[in-house]
Amino acid sequence: MRTAALPAPAPLLRPDLPLWLVIAMACLASFMVVMDGSIVNVALPAMQRDLQLSHEAQQWVIDAYLLSFGGCMLLAARAGDLYGRRPVLLAGLFLFTLASLAGGLASGATLLLAARAVQGIGAAVLATSSMTLVMAATHHDKQARASALSLWAALNSAGFALGVVIGGLLTEGAGWRWVMFVNVPVGLLLMAGIASSLLAPPAQTARPRLDAPGAVASMLGSALLVYGITQSTALGWNSPVVLGALALALGLFLLFIAIERRSASPLVRLSIFQLPGLAAGNLLMLGLGALLAASIYLISTSLQQVAGYGARETGLAMLPMGLMLAAVRLLFTKAMGAGTARHLPLWGALLAAAGLAWLGLLPARAAFVQDVLGPTLLVGSGLGMLILAATHVVTSGVPVQDAGLASGLANTARQLGGALGMATLATLAAAVAHAQPAGIDAQGALLAGSHAAFFAAAGLSLLCGLVSLRLGPPA
Template sequence: MRTAALSPPAPLLRANLPPWLVVAIACLASFMVVMDGSIVNVALPAMQRELQLSAQAQQWVIDAYLLSFGGCMLLAARAGDLYGRRPVLQAGLALFTFASLAGGLAGDAGLLLAARAAQGLGAAVLATSSMTLVMAATHHDRQARASALSWWAALNSAGFALGVVIGGLLTDGAGWRWVMFVNVPIGLLLIVGIACSLRPPPTQATRPVLDLPGALLSTLGSAALVYGITQSAAQGWGSPLVLGALGLSLAAFLLLLSVERRSQQPLVRLSIFELPGLAAGNLLMLCLGGLLAASIFLISNTLQQAAGYSARATGLAMLPMGVALAAVRLVFTRSIGAGASRRLPLWGALVAAAGLAWLARMPPQLVFWLDVLGPTLAAGAGLGMVILAATHAVSAGVPVHDAGMASGLANTARQLGGALGVAGIATVLHTVVRAQPASAGPQAALLAGSQAAFLAASGLALLCGLISLRLAPRG
């Protein structure tokens, strides 16, 4: 359904404060969210030992966060549009901070998974609001927006890089609970910073209405889709449980389209996809989210459980990949912002696919520089190129009043892709492990499963390269 153009939003910043302050707040909030995702990957084996987590429960420590994150993203973005960035962002920060504290205090798997789901809801608010703040603060200058978004994306990668290192150091030193507690001081600092720098929203004559049916349907569809994929490894693709979950997901998404066409205040105004490159950009974000989350999960899991690395050694081993992700984004910022290097995401996808295929030949006895450093640098550099292009594809040409909606769509695609990617790669991994002969030891079976999963991830990287060819050229 088409709606009339909205008036320009009220100023975000308090008087006499520079625009870069909004960008800095947005980057720090996004940094914390991304760091939380990677920091927990490294701590999974320690969590499993202390809380006696099953293999499925370990996967759901990641998926509960990603699913809540992706499923609630559109609702969080729309709430920010309707009720104002400051109150929604403060509420999200409070929830994320409290859930991090609760997760660190959890005494069993149920409490930990509940805390992770609550973290995901708070993170949905932070991710959509942070990208929206960057877009709104720089809407007057295309090159300034490109530069700010590249810094935002680069600090996302820095959050990943530092997350794996900090996660390893904290897990080996203070214990896995501190990978949750570390978010608390950052969250409190951001709550104070937002209160001091952002304006309160203007008083509205009529109370805005959220599209709750749309939010419920999008969350239900996402949850059923991920659940069906995660259960396929244990139940088989033809089981009634898996087919029922996938059928429920399809029905929920089809009903969502019908609801959004008729809604007076839709969660997603479908006409936004008429913007050039937005549909292809979001599809690329979906695949990239799956590829990045699955790669982090798979590399961390393989190094610790198949190669015998400690949590600290795993974090340090993955640091170069995160540095490559961040560095590539900054190196190519100007060429992307100016509309050049249209084939950059294709070349990046090929480099990432080569790096992941290289990891698929990982031997039982690792040589770090050959079997870990080389391929992870290649994968990180390649993914950085593709993510940079996708970020600009979903933001270039978006009017300021649609910034929240565009941010919600992009982040929903990325996070839902992350949940699906971890679920799909874990399915490949566990299926191959179970197919190994009884004479193979557990480490050899896990290594064989990891090699097959790395090959599947390499194929997904090639798919990203094909999708990137559909991105609209930027002049």
């Protein structure tokens, strides 16, 4: 395999700029992207009523975002390595902010879906570049990198649950359009901050060329994989459409590997997987993405469809879980960075599995304190430990010039895991619900499906715990 080495990294930050300011901007950019993934879910019924969306169009409000987000992740990460953090991050912010404005102004399904697709492209840039920015800014200090990445990851995870809260409040108070408009002032603020804080990349007479064939194969393969997974919920896993999309995705990924092995400047340098724990860390990221996205989806739908909670009540009920995700990561950051928390991911997997199994016993008339608070706190604390460990493994020991690649791989694994987890467990819940005897009412059938999905998620958490044993001692 012939590879062209990346040039040594140029200074990234303006002189005398406080490091905390850069980390705060990176965390806010990532939080905005993650929150957008859940905030729109709450507003979907209101969108459907206002714009007269068909059931298919309503599903594509989510899928259009996921397809472009998952498909562009590796390309966005590599672009930052080649063309500089500042211009790529500003371009991503511009796309995301403009698409949010257009989506909020949409008068019909076509404009809304187009805006969501462009939002996904911008989100792919922000998800990879924000993590890369933290890694690049703290490359000189191992403990500072661990602390900054822990804060980044904590807010990243909390954004899922907080998005449900904010989405419910905005939809019921100001209308669904504000779940899109809320991104505009934040995006403009971040663009001003990034433009004034980061140095422009130096002019280069020669730089490695972008691996266009690899980029096309990666984008199409990832998009087809996400498409096949998301369509499985409605069409079933044995659908020709789903099987065809997954088969094409597999073929494109095999082609992608062949291209990368021969490319002089690959999109993904395959030798990076020789770094200790990187392969196992990304496998764990895949499982964690499935657990986090599926847990939030299952808890939200169970509370609203079975327990009778409204959008606002559901968001508030899930708030402790989001806060626990953030708190646990901050609490154990120092121990993880010092290498004294080797078994933390295993304990996290056991706690999350216990919480998910507890939710598998959720009654139809679920009371918050007795039936929801305890298990969601266990799930939040357990997943917080797991994701802290995985984030540490996939970023520690990575050279600064490979920060974008490492970030792209980790975010791609988590994004694809989220799509796979949601589709698989939603399909399982629907199948179990449909298989209930004729005498069971609709609420009872939905509850049985939720129970089965929660127990399956508990099993996946235990599997993640076994994978974590392959991580070895923290670097």
